[in-house]
Amino acid sequence: MPVLVMKFGGTSVATLDRIRRAAKRVGVEVAKGYDVIVIVSAMSGETNKLVGFVEETSPLFDAREYDAVVSSGENVTAGLMALTLQEMDVPARSWQGWQVPLVTTSQHSSARIVDIPTDNITRKFGEGMKVAVVAGFQGISPEGRITTLGRGGSDTTAVAFAAAFDAQRCDIYTDVDGVYTTDPRICDKARKLDKIAFEEMLELASLGAKVLQTRSVELAMRYKVKLRVLSSFEEQSDEAGTLVCDEEEIMELNVVSGVAHSRDEAKMTLVAVEDRPGIAAGIFTPLSEAGINVDMIVQNISDEGHTDMTFSCPVNQVARAEKALKAAMEAGSIAFSELVADTEVCKISVVGIGMRSHTGVAAKMFKVLSEEGINIKVITTSEIKISVLVERKYMELAVQALHHAFDLDKAS
Numbered sequence: 001m002p003v004l005v006m007k008f009g010g011t012s013v014a015t016l017d018r019i020r021r022a023a024k025r026v027g028v029e030v031a032k033g034y035d036v037i038v039i040v041s042a043m044s045g046e047t048n049k050l051v052g053f054v055e056e057t058s059p060l061f062d063a064r065e066y067d068a069v070v071s072s073g074e075n076v077t078a079g080l081m082a083l084t085l086q087e088m089d090v091p092a093r094s095w096q097g098w099q100v101p102l103v104t105t106s107q108h109s110s111a112r113i114v115d116i117p118t119d120n121i122t123r124k125f126g127e128g129m130k131v132a133v134v135a136g137f138q139g140i141s142p143e144g145r146i147t148t149l150g151r152g153g154s155d156t157t158a159v160a161f162a163a164a165f166d167a168q169r170c171d172i173y174t175d176v177d178g179v180y181t182t183d184p185r186i187c188d189k190a191r192k193l194d195k196i197a198f199e200e201m202l203e204l205a206s207l208g209a210k211v212l213q214t215r216s217v218e219l220a221m222r223y224k225v226k227l228r229v230l231s232s233f234e235e236q237s238d239e240a241g242t243l244v245c246d247e248e249e250i251m252e253l254n255v256v257s258g259v260a261h262s263r264d265e266a267k268m269t270l271v272a273v274e275d276r277p278g279i280a281a282g283i284f285t286p287l288s289e290a291g292i293n294v295d296m297i298v299q300n301i302s303d304e305g306h307t308d309m310t311f312s313c314p315v316n317q318v319a320r321a322e323k324a325l326k327a328a329m330e331a332g333s334i335a336f337s338e339l340v341a342d343t344e345v346c347k348i349s350v351v352g353i354g355m356r357s358h359t360g361v362a363a364k365m366f367k368v369l370s371e372e373g374i375n376i377k378v379i380t381t382s383e384i385k386i387s388v389l390v391e392r393k394y395m396e397l398a399v400q401a402l403h404h405a406f407d408l409d410k411a412s
């Protein structure tokens with residue numbers, strides 16, 4: 001039987017009623033003759049609640065116990081989904097990550113998938129089971145500890161299963177009906193895209209468009225998974241939603257195809273760092289060892305042998321970063337006069353494959369922001385994106401102004 005992977009995010013399984021609705025969609029695909037692997041998230045709000053419990057109990061928590069706690073939300077929905085399907089006379093059972101076993105690295109709270117053996121589930125399909133409901137976001141490390149794949153990780157579980165089982169398609173059911181030119185929740189002019197290229201989706205996801213986890217897009221690109229994003233709240237046809245596909249499948253490539261934002265950023269500056277070889281390594285090695293996701297980095301021009309080093313990271317990692325840098329200073333590997341954290345910033349990015357062959361996008365972006373009176377704090381660019389850090393209070397304004405200026409309001 002052909003295999004289909006269907007993933008339901010938090011809002012799509014937020015209540016028993018929604019689980020029934022999702023189960024009905026699964027039933028439709030089973031009736032078409034598919035063996036279905038359903039990947040479920042925790043009920044919406046549940047993972048945030050669990051993360052809150054951990055942070056309140058232990059601010060600089062042991063990541064292994066964090067994973068033990070936050071992975072539990074998915075266990076509930078997996079069991080409930082299997083029960084709901086059974087009530088509909090669809091043969092189904094649930095699987096937690098370790099039962100598959102979905103093997104990951106030992107990088108707790110952001111583990112990577114290493115292996116998904118298919119034999120257990122395939123055997124069950126052979127015995128007449130029609131749906132394997134798998135708890136998303138979780139796995140097991142080589143040491144036998146529960147791991148999680150980072151926030152939004154159920155998307156990655158879904159794509160990895162689609163690759164491992166050579167599924168015909170991987171459908172990501174969520175609370176919007178596809179991928180938009182920007183987050184439809186902060187710009188009402190956002191337009192749904194019928195298709196988006198892997199590379200653009202990869203940039204948008206990594207720059208904050210949480211509709212797909214970045215790693216899921218990477219895996220889909222590498223294993224040529226047919227990946228589709230669609231709404232679990234509407235009746236769906238086979239053409240619904242947005243298809244994430246190769247660039248070659250898209251007729252017209254826009255210079256800018258999307259605007260992304262990442263709300264919870266922080267900017268940290270080490271003031272008066274001694275400017276000598278090895279200083280960048282001295283700063284960023286302890287940060288990486290502490291698991292800090294450093295994003296933008298700017299080093300100022302040196303003044304009398306000293307320089308300022310600025311970097312950005314997620315706002316909830318500031319305390320951890322400060323601890324790592326102060327420890328490095330005490331150990332004598334770096335020296336600085338002050339550590340300043342600005343926790344009121346956000347990152348705004350414009351993305352488009354067309355930027356490879358068009359100039360002037362950065363200049364236009366900066367002009368639009370200046371016309372709105374928005375000051376840019378840090379800038380980074382790559383081949384197909386430009387990102388800036390700005391004050392968080394300007395986030396919506398910046399997204400809307402850029403969306404308009406790059407003609408994304410209009411259908412192409």
Ligand code: ADP
Binds near residue numbers: 182184209
């Ligand atoms: P799920 O719980 O189904 O995994 P998420 O909340 O993780 O859903 O992702 C869906 C959300 O992503 C949408 O509600 C929307 O606010 C947000 N989003 C951000 N950028 C985009 C975009 N470019 N297109 C569509 N949705 C986006």
Ligand code: ASP
Binds near residue numbers: 137151153155
């Ligand atoms: N429940 C997890 C989260 O909220 C994983 C997911 O939903 O994809 O991040």
Ligand code: MG
Binds near residue numbers: 009211212213
């Ligand atoms: Mg998600």
